[in-house]
Amino acid sequence: MKRLNPINPNFDEIMILRTAEKCAPLRLSRSFNRDFGFSAEDLAQEPLMHWIHPDDQADLDSILEAGKGCVMAKHRTSKGEWHELVWRVKTQDGSVSLLGSPYPSVGTELNPLSHTTQRASPALKRTLEATAHAVEAKNPGLRCSILLVDPEGQRVTVGAGPSLPEKYNSAVEGLCIGPAVGSCGTAAFWSVPVVVENIHEDPLWRNLRDTANVAGVRACWSVPIITREHQVLGAMALYADEPSEPLKWQIDLLEISASMIAMAIESDYLELRLREAAKMEALGVMAGGVAHDFNNLLTVIMGNAELAALSTSGNQNIKRHLEHIVTASTNASDLCTQLLAFTGRGSSTPEPLDVNELVEGIGSLLQVAISKKVSLEYQLYDAPLAVIADRSQLRQVLMNLITNASDAYGKQSGEIIVRTNAAVFTREDLLEEYSYCTVEPGEYALITVSDSGTGMTPKVAEKIFDPFFSTKKGGRGVGLSTVKGIVDAHRGGIAVKSKPDQGTAFTIIFPIVEMQQDEKKTDFSTDKVMKTARILIGEDESLVRDIIAIALDGAGYEVIEASDGQEVLDLFSRDPAGVDCVLLDLNMPKLDGEEVFAALRKIRPNIPVILSSGFTARDVLARFEGQGLAGFLHKPVSLKRLLNEIGRILEEYDQ
Numbered sequence: 001m002k003r004l005n006p007i008n009p010n011f012d013e014i015m016i017l018r019t020a021e022k023c024a025p026l027r028l029s030r031s032f033n034r035d036f037g038f039s040a041e042d043l044a045q046e047p048l049m050h051w052i053h054p055d056d057q058a059d060l061d062s063i064l065e066a067g068k069g070c071v072m073a074k075h076r077t078s079k080g081e082w083h084e085l086v087w088r089v090k091t092q093d094g095s096v097s098l099l100g101s102p103y104p105s106v107g108t109e110l111n112p113l114s115h116t117t118q119r120a121s122p123a124l125k126r127t128l129e130a131t132a133h134a135v136e137a138k139n140p141g142l143r144c145s146i147l148l149v150d151p152e153g154q155r156v157t158v159g160a161g162p163s164l165p166e167k168y169n170s171a172v173e174g175l176c177i178g179p180a181v182g183s184c185g186t187a188a189f190w191s192v193p194v195v196v197e198n199i200h201e202d203p204l205w206r207n208l209r210d211t212a213n214v215a216g217v218r219a220c221w222s223v224p225i226i227t228r229e230h231q232v233l234g235a236m237a238l239y240a241d242e243p244s245e246p247l248k249w250q251i252d253l254l255e256i257s258a259s260m261i262a263m264a265i266e267s268d269y270l271e272l273r274l275r276e277a278a279k280m281e282a283l284g285v286m287a288g289g290v291a292h293d294f295n296n297l298l299t300v301i302m303g304n305a306e307l308a309a310l311s312t313s314g315n316q317n318i319k320r321h322l323e324h325i326v327t328a329s330t331n332a333s334d335l336c337t338q339l340l341a342f343t344g345r346g347s348s349t350p351e352p353l354d355v356n357e358l359v360e361g362i363g364s365l366l367q368v369a370i371s372k373k374v375s376l377e378y379q380l381y382d383a384p385l386a387v388i389a390d391r392s393q394l395r396q397v398l399m400n401l402i403t404n405a406s407d408a409y410g411k412q413s414g415e416i417i418v419r420t421n422a423a424v425f426t427r428e429d430l431l432e433e434y435s436y437c438t439v440e441p442g443e444y445a446l447i448t449v450s451d452s453g454t455g456m457t458p459k460v461a462e463k464i465f466d467p468f469f470s471t472k473k474g475g476r477g478v479g480l481s482t483v484k485g486i487v488d489a490h491r492g493g494i495a496v497k498s499k500p501d502q503g504t505a506f507t508i509i510f511p512i513v514e515m516q517q518d519e520k521k522t523d524f525s526t527d528k529v530m531k532t533a534r535i536l537i538g539e540d541e542s543l544v545r546d547i548i549a550i551a552l553d554g555a556g557y558e559v560i561e562a563s564d565g566q567e568v569l570d571l572f573s574r575d576p577a578g579v580d581c582v583l584l585d586l587n588m589p590k591l592d593g594e595e596v597f598a599a600l601r602k603i604r605p606n607i608p609v610i611l612s613s614g615f616t617a618r619d620v621l622a623r624f625e626g627q628g629l630a631g632f633l634h635k636p637v638s639l640k641r642l643l644n645e646i647g648r649i650l651e652e653y654d655q
Contacts, residue, residue, distance in 0.1 A: 014194060015085065016075075016100040017180060020064055022047040026097065026180040027203050037078030048098065051076045060087055064098075067091035075100065088190065090179065097179040099190050124268040128160035128261065135257050136163060139238060139250060143217070145169075146225070146261060147184045148234040149177065156184065156234060159261075164239070168215035182208045183222035184235035191232050193223045193251060198243035215239065221246045225258045225265070233265050256297075298636035299614075302326050303547030306639045326638070327361070350490075352513060353394075355385040355420050355445045362398055370406035373413040381420045385445035387510040393486045400479050401449040401506050408453025408504060421446040422512060434493035434509065444492075444509040452503035461498050483508075533580040533650055534558040538568035538596060539612075540588045544635075548583065551639040552646070565591025569599050576604045581630075581650055586613035594623060601628065608653045610645065612637065 015032045018025035024044040033039060038051075049057055056073035063069030069089050074082035085100040132144040145161035155176050161169045177185040186204055187194040196202045197219055199212045205220075212218070222237035236258045238250065305325040312318045360378060370376070398418075405416045425433075427441045456464070465484045487494045487508050498504035535557045539545040542563070549559045560579070562568040565588040572579055582600060586593040597609055608630035621632055630649045633642060 014099060014186070014190070014192060015102060016043075017097065018043070018048065018100075019095070019097050020048045035077070035083060036075065042078075053082050063087070063089045064096060067096050090189070092178055092189075099179070099192070101192070121268055124264060125160070127264045127268075129162050131257055131261055131264075132160040132162055135236075135238065135253065138253060141241070143215075143239045144237065145172075145184070145239070146234065146236050147172065147175075147188070148225075148265070149188055149232055153177075153232065156188065159234065164215050168211065171211045171214060180204050183220040184237050187222040187224045187235040187237075188232050191224045191226055191230075193221075193255070195221045195246060195251070197245045200243075216241055218242050219244045221251065221254065223251065223254045223258050225262050227262050227266055233262055236261060300541075300543040300547060302636045303544075303551065303639055307547070307550060350388050350390050352386055352388055353391055355387055355447060355510070356380045357384075358391065358394060359398065359418055359420055359447065362395055362402075366399060366402050370403060370416070371409060371411075373411070374406045374409055375415050376402070377415055377417045379417060379419040381422055381445075383422075385420055385422060386513050387445050387490075388513050389490050389510060390486075394490075397483050397486050397508065398447070398449070400483050401508075404479065405449055405451035405453065405504070408451050408455070410454070412453075414451060414453060417448075417450050419446075419448040419450070421448070423509075425509075430493065433507075434495045440491075440511075443512045445512050446507055446509050448505055448507040450503060450505035455500045455502050455504055456498040457500055461496055464496065465494075532558070534560060534578055535646065536560045536562065536568065536572060536579045536582045538562045538565060538582065538584045538588060538593070540564055540585060544585075547639070548642065551642060555643050557646075564589040565593070565596040568596050572600060572607075573603060576607070579607065581646060581653075582607060582609045583633075583646070584609060584611050586611055597624070597627070597629070606653070608649050610649060 014027060015029050016025055017027040022044070024040050028040045028043070043051065049061070052060055053074035053076070056071070059071045060073045063071055067089065068091060071087055072084055073087050074084050077083060083102075085102055088099045088101075089096060090099075091097075128146050132146055135144045136142060143161075143163040145164055146159040147156040148159045149156055155174050156172065158169045158173050161172075175181065175185060177188045179189055180186055180203065181189065182205055183194045183196045194204065196204055199205045199218050199220060200209060205212060212220075217239040219240040219242065220237050221240075222235050224235050225233040227233060236254055238246070238254060302325070305322045309319050309322040309326075312322065360380065366376065402416060402418070408414075422443065423446055424443050425441055430441065464480050484494055487510075490510055492508055492510040494506065494508045496504065496506050535552050537545055537548055537552075537559060539548065539561075540563055545561055545563065549561055552559045560571055562571055567590075568582070568584065568588075569591065572582065584593040584596055588596070591599070593611055593613070597611070600607055600609060605628075610631040610633060611624065611629060612633040612635055614635040621629070630653070631645050633645060
């Protein structure tokens with residue numbers, strides 16, 4: 001028996017689609033014909049069970065009788081071999097159909113739909129259309145559509161299709177989803193990507209080819225829109241005017257966009273159904289899931305850039321570009337952290353940092369986020385300004401103030417000046433200048449963001465820190481309220497000076513502390529590395545696993561790799577004393593990080609275990625409190641920090 005392991009699963013999620021009776025399959029992929037050697041005509045000669053291994057027939061028959069479920073079962077090949085497939089069974093209108101695929105992820109049974117939006121709100125509609133346009137901009141010549149599933153999970157409504165003919169969108173409106181209904185209807189029904197390279201030949205479009213002719217489309221690549229709780233919200237598709245096959249990055253882009261759409265839809269639903277406390281909690285759960293997946297991608301990007309930078313000896317231009325990639329990845333991760341913080345799911349990690357360095361580093365990131373007609377000028381203090389602050393939250397404060405300053409110019413040209421300074425304040429100074437807060441006298445670092453835009457009246461200035469107050473059309477008014485909350489939490493203060501038509505200046509202050517010495521830098525090859533140390537990695541994302549393994553191997557460690565929780569236990573059980581440290585991802589197939597950790601400690605109580613995750617440290621460490629976890633690494637983690645942490649823990653446990 002052999003389990004299939006194709007290189008690119010995105011292009012063949014539906015390997016075989018059929019019923020159990022003696023009839024032709026509803027759809028058969030080219031890869032099935034290649035790997036199994038049967039055509040649709042061959043399979044039509046016998047019922048499904050004829051092709052299934054006798055040992056697996058009972059399990060498959062049980063879910064067929066139930067009309068739903070998922071099992072692993074081996075299918076015969078033309079050479080008399082057996083290949084294992086995941087079989088999903090679903091029922092619609094009394095008819096039972098099966099989907100066979102080599103990918104275990106397809107086997108996840110989705111929860112029943114509890115909700116979607118019956119009709120997209122104006123704000124959500126704008127978000128969907130903007131997303132469709134953004135995807136089209138990355139794919140010139142292709143057209144994008146977003147279809148939402150109704151609350152009953154039966155029909156679709158057009159969320160966005162801005163570049164498709166209105167006649168086509170009208171024809172698709174109200175279309176039933178099903179096991180073999182076009183690309184989007186099938187993707188939503190089975191919750192898998194569906195790639196149709198030629199609409200005129202693919203059986204999924206048998207009854208929809210006239211509709212496709214209305215738009216003049218000949219290929220359609222679709223991915224489902226799924227929430228973190230496995231609820232199908234719809235499907236997102238790209239259409240081509242000629243038969244064509246997508247590139248992997250195009251499918252990846254669709255999947256990432258669909259994840260963001262799911263979050264937007266959930267946000268829209270919660271805004272309509274829940275009040276603030278419940279809404280923020282639910283948003284935090286969703287944001288956590290998106291942040292986890294996004295941070296895994298950033299780990300791969302950052303790690304590859306770091307490794308490439310090490311091999312670019314002498315070429316400073318390339319090295320500088322790679323360093324910019326690492327910096328951008330870190331900033332992107334910080335944005336996830338800020339989203340989590342806004343929804344109440346984030347955690348604060350105060351650390352000594354130089355205000356000048358942080359302000360200067362945010363410039364390139366913000367230049368693309370503000371108006372092209374507005375320039376940024378920095379006037380930085382001539383010495384380091386050390387404060388204790390959460391880097392991500394302080395960056396959020398600066399981004400908010402600078403983007404607000406940009407908005408104050410509207411469509412006009414202007415300049416934003418960001419100044420840093422140091423000052424000693426008496427209690428009287430603070431009461432006069434920083435009446436919005438209560439801070440202690442002493443030496444402070446100042447950051448001032450000023451513009452010469454529209455400014456504010458005294459009446460408006462008095463309300464700007466109130467929750468939900470906003471002067472922007474459609475604004476929610478949480479920005480400056482959040483800014484003040486962050487500043488207060490850092491024992492700082494904030495002041496504003498503004499006049500109508502003369503501009504606004506915000507100044508935030510934080511207590512200055514003595515700059516700590518940087519921790520000793522650890523290179524990828526270090527004398528402290530225990531040359532005989534063996535590290536067991538448990539990580540289901542192969543790209544992430546590869547990057548970690550390359551870094552550890554380059555540092556002189558012996559690496560053992562596992563792709564799921566059960567494999568970690570199996571490898572560890574063979575030689576518990578021969579493993580010096582285990583690096584575990586929290587979310588893994590078969591057994592998750594928490595389950596593996598508990599099992600490892602039963603086998604060898606003193607084994608050092610480091611957990612890694614894209615979720616926040618607060619959410620993760622609360623589950624391991626008092627259990628002897630050696631360390632935690634929040635993704636994306638730089639390879640240098642990874643090696644520092646492993647080296648520290650090995651040295652600590654070796655004593």
